[in-house]
Amino acid sequence: MSSPSSPAAATIPAVGRTSRIPPPALAVASLVLVTTALAFVFFVAPDDANQGFSQRIFYFHVSIAFTAYACFIAGAWQALRHLWKRDPRADLASYVCIHQGLIFGTLVLLTGSIWARISWGHWWLWSEDELVLFLVLYLFYCAYFMLRFSVDPGPQRANLSAVYALFGVVLIPVSFAAIRLAKTFVHPEVFHLDGPAFGGWILVTYCITQVALLVLAYTLYRLEIGGKRLDLRLRRLREALA
Amino acid sequence: MTYLRDVGALARKDLLLELRARDTLPAMLLFIAATFVIFHFVLPGEPTRLETSGLLWIAILFTALLGLGRAFVPEREQRTMDGLVLAPCDRSAIWLAKSIATLAFLVAAEVVALPLYALFFHSVGWTTVAAVALADLGICGVGTFLGAMAVATRARDLLLPLLFLPLALPIVVGAVGATVGPPVVSSPGRYLAFLALYDLLFAVICWASFEYVVAE
Numbered sequence: 001m002s003s004p005s006s007p008a009a010a011t012i013p014a015v016g017r018t019s020r021i022p023p024p025a026l027a028v029a030s031l032v033l034v035t036t037a038l039a040f041v042f043f044v045a046p047d048d049a050n051q052g053f054s055q056r057i058f059y060f061h062v063s064i065a066f067t068a069y070a071c072f073i074a075g076a077w078q079a080l081r082h083l084w085k086r087d088p089r090a091d092l093a094s095y096v097c098i099h100q101g102l103i104f105g106t107l108v109l110l111t112g113s114i115w116a117r118i119s120w121g122h123w124w125l126w127s128e129d130e131l132v133l134f135l136v137l138y139l140f141y142c143a144y145f146m147l148r149f150s151v152d153p154g155p156q157r158a159n160l161s162a163v164y165a166l167f168g169v170v171l172i173p174v175s176f177a178a179i180r181l182a183k184t185f186v187h188p189e190v191f192h193l194d195g196p197a198f199g200g201w202i203l204v205t206y207c208i209t210q211v212a213l214l215v216l217a218y219t220l221y222r223l224e225i226g227g228k229r230l231d232l233r234l235r236r237l238r239e240a241l242a
Numbered sequence: 243m244t245y246l247r248d249v250g251a252l253a254r255k256d257l258l259l260e261l262r263a264r265d266t267l268p269a270m271l272l273f274i275a276a277t278f279v280i281f282h283f284v285l286p287g288e289p290t291r292l293e294t295s296g297l298l299w300i301a302i303l304f305t306a307l308l309g310l311g312r313a314f315v316p317e318r319e320q321r322t323m324d325g326l327v328l329a330p331c332d333r334s335a336i337w338l339a340k341s342i343a344t345l346a347f348l349v350a351a352e353v354v355a356l357p358l359y360a361l362f363f364h365s366v367g368w369t370t371v372a373a374v375a376l377a378d379l380g381i382c383g384v385g386t387f388l389g390a391m392a393v394a395t396r397a398r399d400l401l402l403p404l405l406f407l408p409l410a411l412p413i414v415v416g417a418v419g420a421t422v423g424p425p426v427v428s429s430p431g432r433y434l435a436f437l438a439l440y441d442l443l444f445a446v447i448c449w450a451s452f453e454y455v456v457a458e
Binding site (some may be wrong): 156181 | 391412432
């Protein structure tokens with residue numbers, strides 16, 4: 001849909017070298033990497049000394065969390081490009097990044113809840129920094145969608161979305177600091193997780209899962225933005241013909 | 243100097259309008275008093291200081307939202323926003339002036355609300371007053387900025403709480419931490435410092451990016 005040889009791509013300049021990788025190749029790479037990651041998680045990584053088999057969700061939970069952060073940061077970066085360089089493609093790219101971030105953010109909340117239920121017997125724990133932070137970010141980015149879809153498409157919508165996306169990356173560290181601070185009065189006892197030393201096969205499995213999920217997120221991003229651009233072009237053509 | 247004069251003129255305009263029309267401030271005062279009464283019945287018996295501190299901050303936050311929601315609505319309704327944007331002054335002066343005006347309303351509401359809180363629930367210490375002052379700066383700065391964003395949308399002021407509350411979480415944490423005080427929180431100073439840092443950080447961001455909110 002956005003291959004370099006098509007006339008659609010000819011009028012839209014490529015962003016960088018990575019955008020020249022065709023989506024089918026990315027899809028195959030994602031499939032291979034995710035399968036390898038699954039094999040490593042279930043067959044190579046050792047059982048955790050305390051939590052046993054259930055600790056394996058860690059590989060997905062943490063990797064998905066970092067992928068979601070990466071998506072939000074990429075979204076803010078594109079927002080900055082929109083405001084700074086007035087790149088006409090940055091607004092859509094920023095929106096798609098944040099959309100992907102929200103999907104991975106939902107998965108963080110789900111996997112985190114499952115892990116919390118199995119390990120500590122509760123579906124939700126306010127003492128889990130990552131979970132609370134994601135809930136705040138989740139609400140923040142849900143509001144981003146509310147904001148975006150209550151403004152008509154145009155330069156103002158792009159500006160408002162971009163500014164709000166930039167607020168998001170500032171909110172991430174500030175909220176994290178706030179949640180850490182809040183523990184002293186919300187939860188005087190901090191939960192300590194005495195996991196095994198982070199090395200060997202655990203580290204290898206984690207790295208593979210992380211790379212697999214980042215590639216998967218990028219593939220999904222390319223697919224979504226390809227579809228969205230095609231849709232936009234189609235609408236413009238229809239308007240030109242009408 | 244010209245910048246400060248512009249800010250002063252714009253803030254004076256809002257304060258004068260409020261003095262003449264008396265739209266926002268009486269509503270905020272009534273709202274915060276009514277909220278305290280509701281809270282008394284929400285927590286029957288003798289609520290602890292920890293509980294009432296939380297309630298105080300809910301009341302302040304929602305009262306602020308009432309004022310913030312009104313900040314830009316008259317400008318849009320009377321179509322004066324275009325005039326403000328076209329005025330020969332820095333656009334960030336509009337944000338700063340609106341923030342100052344909203345801050346004035348909120349402080350006026352709190353001057354009544356804090357003694358009322360002390361009368362109904364628990365005494366108010368100096369750390370609470372400092373926390374209220376620092377939190378007000380953050381609430382009005384960020385809230386006014388988001389108010390300008392919300393008013394540009396179809397949903398208008400309906401959107402403001404949705405945009406504002408996730409961003410207000412750090413303010414709530416800092417403010418409640420400072421209000422609760424010892425023995426639950428050993429060093430309220432850390433919370434006040436955190437609030438000051440939040441104010442500074444977001445003030446710079448709002449000041450730098452307000453241009454993009456009002457101009458196309």
